[in-house]
Amino acid sequence: MSFDWGIIAGNWKFLLLQGLFGIGSFGGGTLRLAIPAMVLGSILGVVIGLCRLTHRRWISYPAVLYVEIFRGVPLVMVIFWFWFLIPQITGQRLPDYSVALAAFVVFEAAYLGEIVRAGVQSVPRGQVDAALASGLTYGEMMLHVILPQAIRNMIPSLVTQFIVIFKDTSLASIIGMMELTKAAQIVSQREIRPFEMYLFLAVVYWICAYSMSRFSRRLDSRISPDHVQSTRVLRLSS
Amino acid sequence: MTYDLQWNILWTGENGRWLLEGIWTTIRLSALSWIFACGLGVLSGALRTAPFRPLRALATCYVEFFRNVPLLVWLFFWYFGAPQVLPRAGQDWLNLHGPEFWSAVVALSVYHGARMSEVIRAGIQSVPKTLFEASVATGLSVGQAYRLILIPIALRLIIPPATNESLNLLKNSSLALTIGVAELTFMTRQVETYTARAFEALTAGTLIYLVLCLTIASVMAQVERALRIPGLIARGVRSES
Numbered sequence: 001m002s003f004d005w006g007i008i009a010g011n012w013k014f015l016l017l018q019g020l021f022g023i024g025s026f027g028g029g030t031l032r033l034a035i036p037a038m039v040l041g042s043i044l045g046v047v048i049g050l051c052r053l054t055h056r057r058w059i060s061y062p063a064v065l066y067v068e069i070f071r072g073v074p075l076v077m078v079i080f081w082f083w084f085l086i087p088q089i090t091g092q093r094l095p096d097y098s099v100a101l102a103a104f105v106v107f108e109a110a111y112l113g114e115i116v117r118a119g120v121q122s123v124p125r126g127q128v129d130a131a132l133a134s135g136l137t138y139g140e141m142m143l144h145v146i147l148p149q150a151i152r153n154m155i156p157s158l159v160t161q162f163i164v165i166f167k168d169t170s171l172a173s174i175i176g177m178m179e180l181t182k183a184a185q186i187v188s189q190r191e192i193r194p195f196e197m198y199l200f201l202a203v204v205y206w207i208c209a210y211s212m213s214r215f216s217r218r219l220d221s222r223i224s225p226d227h228v229q230s231t232r233v234l235r236l237s238s
Numbered sequence: 239m240t241y242d243l244q245w246n247i248l249w250t251g252e253n254g255r256w257l258l259e260g261i262w263t264t265i266r267l268s269a270l271s272w273i274f275a276c277g278l279g280v281l282s283g284a285l286r287t288a289p290f291r292p293l294r295a296l297a298t299c300y301v302e303f304f305r306n307v308p309l310l311v312w313l314f315f316w317y318f319g320a321p322q323v324l325p326r327a328g329q330d331w332l333n334l335h336g337p338e339f340w341s342a343v344v345a346l347s348v349y350h351g352a353r354m355s356e357v358i359r360a361g362i363q364s365v366p367k368t369l370f371e372a373s374v375a376t377g378l379s380v381g382q383a384y385r386l387i388l389i390p391i392a393l394r395l396i397i398p399p400a401t402n403e404s405l406n407l408l409k410n411s412s413l414a415l416t417i418g419v420a421e422l423t424f425m426t427r428q429v430e431t432y433t434a435r436a437f438e439a440l441t442a443g444t445l446i447y448l449v450l451c452l453t454i455a456s457v458m459a460q461v462e463r464a465l466r467i468p469g470l471i472a473r474g475v476r477s478e479s
Contacts, residue, residue: 074412170308194318209306
């Protein structure tokens with residue numbers, strides 16, 4: 001068995017520029033999918049997390065249902081649903097990129113919503129009472145008092161989930177979107193060098209994901225208030 | 239959107255049998271991978287808390303490398319890449335016993351073993367350090383302290399996050415369709431292709447996954463209640479993700 005690492009030297013431009021960054025004629029790209037998915041997913045996640053926390057049942061029950069359904073179903077299934085449903089509803093075929101992005105936002109929002117809920121619940125109850133007593137409305141209280149404190153507590157789990165989203169974007173290759181995994185598949189099939197190609201692919205993903213987790217650990221130790229520090233031992237997979 | 243539903247396609251012809259076969263393969267694949275993943279997780283999770291640096295470093299390398307790469311990449315690696323470096327005898331064995339299934343088992347076990355390891359490490363670390371000191375002080379060896387005291391307590395503490403992780407494994411087994419394992423998602427797609435009834439087929443697949451996940455979650459909640467040690471740090475570890 002001999003290895004030929006030359007295929008990486010020969011194809012790195014296609015793999016990294018087109019696959020990872022999405023600069024090229026195919027559109028797509030891992031980061032161009034992952035970053036909007038994180039941003040839009042977080043926005044939807046905040047909405048869902050807050051809906052779950054209200055006392056109005058007609059708002060909180062649908063939010064609970066949303067979270068439980070999407071957390072009980074594999075992401076692949078959700079991607080296939082969107083692939084099938086979007087053309088049915090809109091009456092036209094959308095590019096793979098939009099289908100993948102829609103599926104990711106909706107799916108990851110269920111997980112991000114749970115993180116938001118846990119973050120808000122970690123803020124002491126007295127803060128809510130004090131904010132309301134000082135005359136703020138519910139919206140103002142959330143925006144100016146609760147969410148800024150909750151976000152600090154949320155950051156470690158949030159970054160963990162962002163890493164998950166980054167890794168999950170590899171699934172967009174299943175519906176044919178051009179991203180890092182798809183690019184590697186194409187090169188591997190052309191060159192018939194799967195061992196070298198997929199090992200290289202693993203290393204690229206690893207470098208990105210691991211540096212994100214190192215960054216989060218540094219961020220975490222810098223901004224966490226003391227009461228978060230003391231509960232750190234109990235937290236998982238930071 | 240006009241679409242008339244025909245639910246009976248789910249049980250007419252071959253389709254019903256396909257779905258059942260899919261469920262069976264998903265369960266077999268997940269159960270087998272789960273056993274290996276737990277083994278790897280317990281081993282590396284315990285090693286990461288061991289008082290001997292090279293062992294800790296080895297386990298950390300394993301965990302950090304495998305869990306920071308997407309499962310899909312590992313599936314492709316173990317299915318397309320790894321067999322070509324196997325010795326001849328290994329390749330022959332694989333080809334006889336279904337390379338897709340066994341590659342998927344290896345990929346799922348190694349990936350989820352790394353993730354399980356994190357859960358287990360957090361469980362072990364949430365057991366008070368004084369308990370370890372006390373067990374060593376009473377004359378137990380380090381190995382005995384782990385086997386008799388720390389691991390039984392940590393195992394109980396990690397039931398909720400480990401259940402979560404096991405459900406992730408079950409859901410992630412759906413990725414095996416990419417290398418051609420005929421599990422539930424694969425079969426759902428097959429029913430869809432043969433009948434052109436995407437809505438019904440996807441609904442069936444989705445509901446089956448939901449039922450599987452909810453059943454396991456409720457069984458594990460029962461187990462957690464049954465095994466609880468009275469008086470011990472009531473609910474130790476709870477992961478949000």
